[in-house]
Amino acid sequence: MTEIIFNEDTKRFRDSILKIGGAERLMLCYQCGTCTNDCPVAKRIEEFRPRNIARLAMFGQKQQLFSSDLLWLCAGCYTCYEHCPQKVHVSEIISALRRLAFIEGKIHPTIKSLLTALSRYGYIMEIGEFENELREEENLPPAPEPAINEISTIMEKTGTLKKVGGN
Amino acid sequence: MEGTNFLKYAFFVGCTTLGRLPGYEKSTRKLAATLGIELVDMPNSSCCGTTYMEGVDELTALSLAARNICIAEDMGLNILTICNGCTETLTKTNKILKENPEKLKKVNEILKDTGREFKGTVEIKHLLRILKEDYGLENLKKAIVKPYKSLKVSTHYGCHLLRPSDVMSYDDPNQPTSMDEIIEITGAKSVQYPGKMDCCGGPIMGIREDVTWAMGLEKIEVVNKYAQALVTSCPFCFISYERAQLMIDNQKKLPIIHLPQILGLSLGLSEEDIGLRDNKIDSSFLKNNLEARK
Ligand code: SF4
Ligand code: SF4
Numbered sequence: 374m375t376e377i378i379f380n381e382d383t384k385r386f387r388d389s390i391l392k393i394g395g396a397e398r399l400m401l402c403y404q405c406g407t408c409t410n411d412c413p414v415a416k417r418i419e420e421f422r423p424r425n426i427a428r429l430a431m432f433g434q435k436q437q438l439f440s441s442d443l444l445w446l447c448a449g450c451y452t453c454y455e456h457c458p459q460k461v462h463v464s465e466i467i468s469a470l471r472r473l474a475f476i477e478g479k480i481h482p483t484i485k486s487l488l489t490a491l492s493r494y495g496y497i498m499e500i501g502e503f504e505n506e507l508r509e510e511e512n513l514p515p516a517p518e519p520a521i522n523e524i525s526t527i528m529e530k531t532g533t534l535k536k537v538g539g540n
Numbered sequence: 541m542e543g544t545n546f547l548k549y550a551f552f553v554g555c556t557t558l559g560r561l562p563g564y565e566k567s568t569r570k571l572a573a574t575l576g577i578e579l580v581d582m583p584n585s586s587c588c589g590t591t592y593m594e595g596v597d598e599l600t601a602l603s604l605a606a607r608n609i610c611i612a613e614d615m616g617l618n619i620l621t622i623c624n625g626c627t628e629t630l631t632k633t634n635k636i637l638k639e640n641p642e643k644l645k646k647v648n649e650i651l652k653d654t655g656r657e658f659k660g661t662v663e664i665k666h667l668l669r670i671l672k673e674d675y676g677l678e679n680l681k682k683a684i685v686k687p688y689k690s691l692k693v694s695t696h697y698g699c700h701l702l703r704p705s706d707v708m709s710y711d712d713p714n715q716p717t718s719m720d721e722i723i724e725i726t727g728a729k730s731v732q733y734p735g736k737m738d739c740c741g742g743p744i745m746g747i748r749e750d751v752t753w754a755m756g757l758e759k760i761e762v763v764n765k766y767a768q769a770l771v772t773s774c775p776f777c778f779i780s781y782e783r784a785q786l787m788i789d790n791q792k793k794l795p796i797i798h799l800p801q802i803l804g805l806s807l808g809l810s811e812e813d814i815g816l817r818d819n820k821i822d823s824s825f826l827k828n829n830l831e832a833r834k
Pocket of ligand 2 (some may be wrong): 408411412413414415422446447448449450451452453455463464
């Protein structure tokens with residue numbers, strides 16, 4: 374286990390996690406390890422331990438949580454959500470941590486590129502003329518035109534457009 | 541369709557199927573037409589908003605999803621989805637905005653400049669759920685014209701169709717049975733296997749590909765012992781299981797089949813109708829298992 378450091382910042386960080394919807398039950402974690410035991414990613418990646426993520430979050434260890442790809446390795450399968458005896462929902466803790474990271478502009482490049490595509494094309498990939506020609510060959514109607522202006526209006530208003538590098 | 545109330549839905553296809561899986565979309569459209577279910581395309585609809593966006597900015601995710609729901613509200617139709625991810629994103633948004641006036645206010649404030657407003661008048665259901673709850677298994681049974689003779693398959697539900705269970709409120713998050721019930725109506729046997737609710741690993745394909753393939757191949761290896769194919773209800777799961785196998789040469793390939801494809805053949809549709817040739821692992825053996833037309 375990694376070293377835990379306490380100070381005002383770590384307490385403040387812990388409190389900011391607890392304020393996010395879905396993460397309110399963090400402090401009820403009693404470190405039983407059910408989440409790590411049942412997590413399909415933990416089974417294959419040594420450093421990905423949902424129980425340890427809960428522990429680091431309880432102690433507000435932002436440095437350790439944000440310093441690697443850790444938060445972006447969760448597959449979002451909700452096994453920990455369904456199985457936690459305390460309903461801590463590590464999947465939601467991870468979501469809360471990702472949201473806090475994103476406020477600081479931190480996001481995994483792959484996820485960023487999907488969201489950039491969303492802001493540009495209205496889809497997580499380009500579905501344009503070429504794709505629509507293929508669709509036609511398969512006797513499928515053209516894909517809906519996603520009203521990009523509406524998408525960028527939304528993303529501009531929430532402040533995400535800039536952060537994902539859209540324009 | 542005789543004995544069935546007229547069913548009509550706004551069809552939310554979803555990015556991955558629109559751009560990558562014509563066979564899934566085709567078989568869904570043909571299946572619906574055969575059963576007398578009307579699917580109406582959703583003008584100006586976009587990506588659902590994605591769990592990725594939800595993971596980084598909730599308000600944006602809610603607003604993007606709500607915009608799509610608003611389109612169905614204007615059409616006066618409930619939404620039919622075929623992707624687990626879209627199903628979860630739209631269902632969660634619908635639930636949050638119907639139950640939480642504070643979030644609703646914020647989202648409608650964002651939507652105002654697009655000329656839209658979330659009203660909360662429609663429901664979101666995956667094709668599988670519509671077949672079970674709206675169409676009805678009895679009616680489906682009546683529509684089977686070419687049952688399978690001796691086909692053994694296994695089902696993969698994927699995570700987001702059923703989880704989080706307090707949001708999705710459908711089937712059982714650990715021991716689901718609804719897809720198996722539907723499969724058995726076609727005369728095929730749905731074989732149970734250990735690890736049925738194990739995740740496909742799709743969401744981290746772009747982050748740790750090796751882990752996705754490992755997760756996929758573990759299930760393939762197990763199912764290969766029991767069944768001739770794996771049936772999926774989500775484009776992400778489908779792609780994960782196909783690609784994981786295509787990465788490895790010397791392995792017994794397990795065909796991955798979309799739910800409406802396996803149903804389609806037993807409803808009398810052709811291989812062409814269900815886009816079976818779009819599947820990258822040869823699945824032509826399916827038709828040899830059909831009984832002659834009833
Ligand atoms: S989050 Fe839940 S399952 Fe995981 S260690 Fe804490 S109490 Fe146990
Ligand atoms: S949701 Fe994430 S942390 Fe939880 S079990 Fe699944 S992969 Fe592991």
